Amino acid sequence: MEKVQIDGRVIVTGATGGIGAVVTRELAAQGCSVIMACRNVAKAEAVREQILARVPQARIEVRPLDLTSLASVRAFAEGLGPEPVGALFNNAGVISRGYSLTADGLENTFSVNYFGPFLLTKLLLPRLPADARIVNMVSLTCRYVRADEQALRPAEKDFSQLGTYARSKLALLHFSLELARRHPELRVNLADPGVVNSGIISMGRWFDPLADVLFRPFIKSPEKGAIPPLAALASEERLGYFVGNRRKEIPARYHDADLERRLWNETERLI
Numbered sequence: 001m002e003k004v005q006i007d008g009r010v011i012v013t014g015a016t017g018g019i020g021a022v023v024t025r026e027l028a029a030q031g032c033s034v035i036m037a038c039r040n041v042a043k044a045e046a047v048r049e050q051i052l053a054r055v056p057q058a059r060i061e062v063r064p065l066d067l068t069s070l071a072s073v074r075a076f077a078e079g080l081g082p083e084p085v086g087a088l089f090n091n092a093g094v095i096s097r098g099y100s101l102t103a104d105g106l107e108n109t110f111s112v113n114y115f116g117p118f119l120l121t122k123l124l125l126p127r128l129p130a131d132a133r134i135v136n137m138v139s140l141t142c143r144y145v146r147a148d149e150q151a152l153r154p155a156e157k158d159f160s161q162l163g164t165y166a167r168s169k170l171a172l173l174h175f176s177l178e179l180a181r182r183h184p185e186l187r188v189n190l191a192d193p194g195v196v197n198s199g200i201i202s203m204g205r206w207f208d209p210l211a212d213v214l215f216r217p218f219i220k221s222p223e224k225g226a227i228p229p230l231a232a233l234a235s236e237e238r239l240g241y242f243v244g245n246r247r248k249e250i251p252a253r254y255h256d257a258d259l260e261r262r263l264w265n266e267t268e269r270l271i
C-alpha cells in the first residue's frame with residue numbers, strides 16, 4: 001500500500017468502527033496525526049485504545065462531531081485549535097431506516113452524508129494549506145439515481161432507505177466536483193469502498209440475520225474497504241475515483257457543471 005505522507009493533522013469522520021477505524025489505524029501506523037471525529041466519544045475512545053495497543057506510537061485524538069447537527073459541526077470546526085490540518089476524510093455515513101428530520105429541519109440521511117460534510121469542509125477551507133487533501137466517501141449506488149435541488153430535502157413520500165442514501169452520496173459526489181472547480185489548488189478525490197462487511201449494511205429489517213449468514217461472509221472486510229480511501233489520501237493527484245486497487249477517472253455520467261453549481265448554491269442557502 002502507498003505510504004500516506006501528510007503535513008498536518010488528518011481528520012477522519014465516523015472513525016468508531018468499520019472502514020473509518022481501519023483508516024485511522026493505518027494512518028497512525030504510518031506516522032500521521034489523526035483526529036477521530038465521532039458522535040459517540042466513548043466508542044471512539046475504546047477504538048483509540050485498541051489502536052494504541054497495536055501501535056503504541058500512534059498520535060490520535062478523539063473529538064465530538066455529530067453530523068445530524070449543524071451546530072455540532074460548527075463547534076467541531078471552531079474547537080480544532082491552531083495546529084494545521086492537512087487532510088479531511090469525510091467517511092461517516094448512515095442509511096436511515098425511516099424518514100426523520102434533524103433539529104435543523106434536514107432529512108437525517110442527507111444531514112449525515114451530505115449537509116454535515118459540506119459544512120465541515122467549507123468551515124475548514126480557510127485553514128487548509130493549498131495542497132490539502134479532501135477525500136469524500138461515495139458509493140456504487142450513486143449510478144442508479146439523480147440528485148437535483150429538490151432531492152436535497154426529500155418529502156416523506158419520496159423517502160426510501162436505499163434511494164435516499166444513494167441520492168445523498170450522489171450529492172456528495174457533485175459537491176466534490178464543484179469544490180474541485182472552485183478550489184483547483186486542493187486535492188479533492190473520491191473513494192468507493194465496494195460492498196463491505198460493516199455496521200452500515202444492516203438494514204434494520206427482518207432479513208438481517210439471514211443476510212448475516214448468506215451475504216456477509218462473502219463481501220469485503222473493512223481492511224479491504226479501507227484500500228480505496230487510503231490510496232485517495234495518499235494521492236498527489238486530484239479528481240480521482242478510487243475503487244478496488246485502482247484510480248479511475250470520475251465517470252463522465254457524473255459531470256454536470258450547471259447542476260453542481262445549483263446544488264452548491266441551494267445547499268449554502270439551506271445551511
Ligand SMILES: NC(=O)c1ccc[n+]([C@@H]2O[C@H](COP(=O)([O-])OP(=O)(O)OC[C@H]3O[C@@H](n4cnc5c(N)ncnc54)[C@H](OP(=O)(O)O)[C@@H]3O)[C@@H](O)[C@H]2O)c1
Nearest residue numbers: 014016018019066067068091092093139195196198199200
Ligand atoms: N459498507 C459498505 O458496503 C459501504 C459501501 C459504500 C460506501 N460506504 C460508505 O463508507 C463509509 C463508512 O461506512 P462503514 O462501512 O465503515 O460503516 P459503519 O461501520 O457503519 O461506519 C459509519 C460511521 O459513521 C458514523 N456516523 C453515523 N452517524 C453519524 C453522525 N450523526 N455523526 C457522526 N458520525 C456518524 C458511525 O458512528 P457510530 O458508531 O456513532 O454509529 C460510524 O463511525 C460511509 O460513508 C458509507 O456510506 C460503505
